[in-house]
Amino acid sequence: MTKKKRKFVSDGVDVLQSFAALEATKNKNIKVHTLILGTMPSDKSFGNELSRKDVILRGGDGPQNYGHARNSFWNIVGSAFGFQRHQTPYTKQTEALTNQGYAVWDVLQAAQRKGSLDSNIVKESQIPSDIPKFILDHPDVDRLVFAANSAEIFCQKQVWGDWLQTGVATTSTANRSSNHNDEAVHGKKHKNNNGNNKIVRAKFWIRNKESNPDTFPRTNAIFGKKKSVVTLSNADKVIARDGERIIELIVMPSTSPANANNRPPEKEKHWHRACYCLAEPIKGYLCPGCQIIQRKNETSPYFSTSSHIERHWFHDCPHREEWKNAKKKGKKAKVPNNPVHPDDIDPFDWYM
Numbered sequence: 001m002t003k004k005k006r007k008f009v010s011d012g013v014d015v016l017q018s019f020a021a022l023e024a025t026k027n028k029n030i031k032v033h034t035l036i037l038g039t040m041p042s043d044k045s046f047g048n049e050l051s052r053k054d055v056i057l058r059g060g061d062g063p064q065n066y067g068h069a070r071n072s073f074w075n076i077v078g079s080a081f082g083f084q085r086h087q088t089p090y091t092k093q094t095e096a097l098t099n100q101g102y103a104v105w106d107v108l109q110a111a112q113r114k115g116s117l118d119s120n121i122v123k124e125s126q127i128p129s130d131i132p133k134f135i136l137d138h139p140d141v142d143r144l145v146f147a148a149n150s151a152e153i154f155c156q157k158q159v160w161g162d163w164l165q166t167g168v169a170t171t172s173t174a175n176r177s178s179n180h181n182d183e184a185v186h187g188k189k190h191k192n193n194n195g196n197n198k199i200v201r202a203k204f205w206i207r208n209k210e211s212n213p214d215t216f217p218r219t220n221a222i223f224g225k226k227k228s229v230v231t232l233s234n235a236d237k238v239i240a241r242d243g244e245r246i247i248e249l250i251v252m253p254s255t256s257p258a259n260a261n262n263r264p265p266e267k268e269k270h271w272h273r274a275c276y277c278l279a280e281p282i283k284g285y286l287c288p289g290c291q292i293i294q295r296k297n298e299t300s301p302y303f304s305t306s307s308h309i310e311r312h313w314f315h316d317c318p319h320r321e322e323w324k325n326a327k328k329k330g331k332k333a334k335v336p337n338n339p340v341h342p343d344d345i346d347p348f349d350w351y352m
Contacts, residue, residue, distance in 0.1 A: 014112065014113055014114065016040060016041070016110065016111060016112070016113055017109065017110045018040050018041060018105075018106040018108060018109055018110065018129065019041060019063065019065060019105075019106070020105075021035075021103055021104070021105040021129075021134060022065055022094055022098065022103060022104040022105065023098050023103035023104075024095075024098040024099055024101075024103075025098075026095070027099065030098070030099060030101060031101055031138070031140040032101055032102070032103045032138045032140060032141055033101040033102075033140050033141060033142055033143065034101065034102050034103070034141070034142075034143040034144075034145055034275070035102075035103045035104075035105060035131070035134060035135075035138075035141055035143070035144050035145070036102060036103065036104045036105070036145045036147070036275070037104075037105055037106065037107050037131075037144060037145065037146050037147065037150050037151075037154070038065070038066065038104070038105075038106050038107070038147045038150050039106060039107055039108060039121070039147070039149055039150040039153055040106050040107075040108050040111060040113065040121070041063070041065065041067070041106070042067070042068050042071075042256075043115065044067055044068040044069065044071075045063065045064055045065065045066065045067035045068060046063050046067070047061055047062045047063050047064065047067065050069075051338075052338060052339070052340065053069070053338065053339055054069040056086055056339055056341075056342055056344075056345060057069035057070075057085070057086050057345065057350075058074070058085065058086075058090065059074070059085055059086060059087075059088050059089050059090045059092075059093055060089055060090040060091075062090075064090050065094075065104050066104075066255065067090075068256070068257065070257035070350070071255050071256055071257060072255045072257075072264045072267055072268070072350055073147075073255040074090075074093050075264070075268075075350045076255065076264075076267060076268045076271045076272070077093065077096065077097050077276075078093065078096075079268060079272070079281070079282075079285060079286075080271070080272050080276045080278060080282065081096045081097065081100065081276075081282075082096070082282060082284065083096055084347050085350070086342050086345045086347070087342050087347075100276075101140075103134075103138070103141075105129055105131075105134065106129055106150070107128065107129060107131070107146075107150045107153050107154045107159060107160075108121070108126050108127065108128060108129060108153065108159070109127045109128060109129040109130070110125075110126075110127040111125045111126045111127065112125035117258065121153075123156070123158075126153070126156070126158060126159060128158075128159045128160060128172075130171055130172050131144075131160060132160075132163070132169040132170065132171045132172075132200035133171035133172070133198075133200075135200060135202070135245060135247070136171060136198060136200050141245075141247070142235070142245075142246060142247060142248060143247065143248045143249075143250060144247055144248070144249055144250070145250045145252060145274075145275050146249070146250065146251045146252065147252055147254050147255060147256075148218070148251065148252065148253060148254035148256075148259065149254065151218075151219075151222045151223070151249075151251045152222060155222060155223070155226070163202070163228075164204060164223070164226040164227070164228055164229060165226060165227045165228060166227070166228060167201055167202055167203060167204070167227075167228035167244070168199060168200070168201050168202075169199075169200045169202070170197045170198070170199055170200070171196075171197050171198045171199075171200060172197060200245070201241075201243050201244045201245065202228070202244060202245045202246075202247045203228065203230070203238055203239075203240040203241075203244045203245070203246050203247070204223070204226070204228050204229040204230070204247050204248075204249055205229060205230045205231070205232055205235070205238050205246065205247070205248055205249070206219050206220060206223055206224065206229060206230075206231050206232075206248065206249050206250070207219075207231075207232070207233065207234070207248070207250075208231050208232060208233055210233065211233045211234060212250075212274055214269070214270045214273055214274050215250055215251055215252060215253075215270060215274045218251045218253075219249060219250055219251040222251055223249050223251070229249065235248065250274055250275065252267075252270060252271055252274060252275055253266070253267050253270055253271075254267075255267055255271070263351075264350060264351045264352070265313065265314040265315035265317075265320065265351055266315050268313060268314065268315065268351075269313040269314075269315040269316070272313065280311055280312075281311050281312065281313055283311075285311065285313075286347075286348075287312065287313070287314045287317050288314055288317075288320075288323050288348040288351055289314060289317035289318070289319030289320045289322065289323040290317060290319060291323075291348070292319060292322065292323045292326055293319050293322075314351060323348075324352075327348075327349075327352060
């Protein structure tokens with residue numbers, strides 16, 4: 001994985017470069033169908049200034065996509081595909097996701113930014129990742145899933161806003177290669193090599209409110225009025241011309257700890273349903289609320305790891321507030337400040 005490219009300009013803003021796209025590498029037969037897009041890695045994602053607890057919570061040190069210990073992205077992937085983040089090495093976490101046909105990347109390849117917030121990105125310094133080329137190289141990709149703010153940046157004219165308006169984009173490997181990142185973020189121009197570019201035509205669509213109630217409001221607010229985007233109930237109703245790729249757009253709530261508008265249980269349910277296409281939690285899903293009731297009463301009718309009827313997400317658990325209150329009361333006594341082993345970590349702590 002590419003290490004952090006970090007420089008400092010006169011105003012104290014970092015010059016950052018994103019990681020390469022994360023996709024299945026061991027099994028070449030796995031076809032990528034969904035590209036999950038963030039904005040840029042946070043400072044913690046680059047593996048900087050990690051505590052021992054951070055290292056345990058994230059499943060290892062070093063650079064990681066969505067690598068902030070309190071970012072719930074990999075926790076949610078874990079509850080969708082059957083692992084616990086703090087008990088699983090990062091490489092195994094990524095395999096669990098990419099082996100299902102998902103890829104992870106960022107909307108921006110490079111930019112200037114102070115700190116880790118997307119709002120601090122210097123707009124004029126943004127260099128887009130070559131998403132049209134990724135789609136061209138992966139003929140089975142039919143969904144772009146955005147982590148909140150990355151969708152708004154994707155829509156900017158200097159990023160891929162024109163693609164959304166016209167449905168036509170040009171790949172730009174030569175123009176946006178990493179060899180030119182430093183020059184571009186400092187405002188210097190470099191030569192274009194249009195001879196290496198290819199045209200990518202896409203018909204974008206979003207699901208209507210009835211077919212995707214969890215994410216429709218935000219998705220529609222960002223993409224609904226773009227000229228090349230249509231709103232339908234399913235992909236079969238999309239009318240595309242010859243040579244056009246049919247691409248669904250989905251905007252998910254941010255898994256960043258900075259997003260306090262959506263709590264982790266709600267984020268989990270939305271990501272499971274809209275991104276990972278789960279109609280219900282997987283068999284063996286552990287609901288924290290039901291776990292606390294089970295400890296009090298082994299005959300609780302709400303707890304089940306096998307019942308189709310009783311299985312539910314923690315977001316829908318009738319005991320969620322009871323769990324939350326118990327967690328707050330026992331937090332100081334039960335969770336060590338400096339854990340030395342994954343077993344010292346409460347597996348449900350990330351839901352707080």
